[in-house]
Amino acid sequence: MGGAGAAAVAVPFVSTFQPSERARAAGAPVEVDISGIQPGEKIVVEWRGKPVWILRRTPEQLAALPTLDGELADPNSDRTAYPTPAYAKNTHRSIKPEYLVTVGICTHLGCSPGDKLTPGPQPSLPNDWKGGFLCACHGSTFDVAGRVFKNKPAPDNLEVPPHYYLSDTTLLVGEEKQA
Numbered sequence: 001m002g003g004a005g006a007a008a009v010a011v012p013f014v015s016t017f018q019p020s021e022r023a024r025a026a027g028a029p030v031e032v033d034i035s036g037i038q039p040g041e042k043i044v045v046e047w048r049g050k051p052v053w054i055l056r057r058t059p060e061q062l063a064a065l066p067t068l069d070g071e072l073a074d075p076n077s078d079r080t081a082y083p084t085p086a087y088a089k090n091t092h093r094s095i096k097p098e099y100l101v102t103v104g105i106c107t108h109l110g111c112s113p114g115d116k117l118t119p120g121p122q123p124s125l126p127n128d129w130k131g132g133f134l135c136a137c138h139g140s141t142f143d144v145a146g147r148v149f150k151n152k153p154a155p156d157n158l159e160v161p162p163h164y165y166l167s168d169t170t171l172l173v174g175e176e177k178q179a
């Protein structure tokens with residue numbers, strides 16, 4: 001029997017906080033326990049009906065980011081179609097270097113890119129691939145900061161949702177920290 005588990009995907013869909021369906025539809029912030037995410041692992045939570053990725057980057061993944069700027073369409077996230085919050089306008093494009101928090105929807109036509117986190121040559125990717133994401137719909141590629149590569153259909157980097165840390169291990173997606 002194939003069973004329901006046969007369709008399971010590699011990336012777990014984790015929602016540790018469950019507001020009511022009505023609150024969720026209205027865009028209630030989502031509280032996420034990130035304590036169990038291992039280096040190199042990505043989880044997905046839902047916010048406003050969108051998949052939000054939380055990737056705990058390895059030191060190797062972080063080290064690759066500054067080397068890619070010349071290959072990217074908007075390395076400093078200056079474009080404004082999906083304005084990057086001030087707290088994520090940095091090399092790692094996040095509050096804490098280790099954790100990427102981004103909306104997993106391609107800025108071209110809205111497909112969800114797939115994980116291509118393993119570096120090296122592989123189908124549809126350059127031989128010097130350093131790890132990131134590939135949108136299979138039309139071939140847009142993104143680095144592990146969600147920055148889009150040049151000359152791809154997607155015009156913009158992946159969106160960084162409003163978020164902040166409630167504690168070292170708890171993230172709130174959907175709300176900015178109050179001043």
Ligand code: FES
Nearest residue numbers: 106108109135138
């Ligand atoms: S929707 Fe991602 S490349 Fe077209």
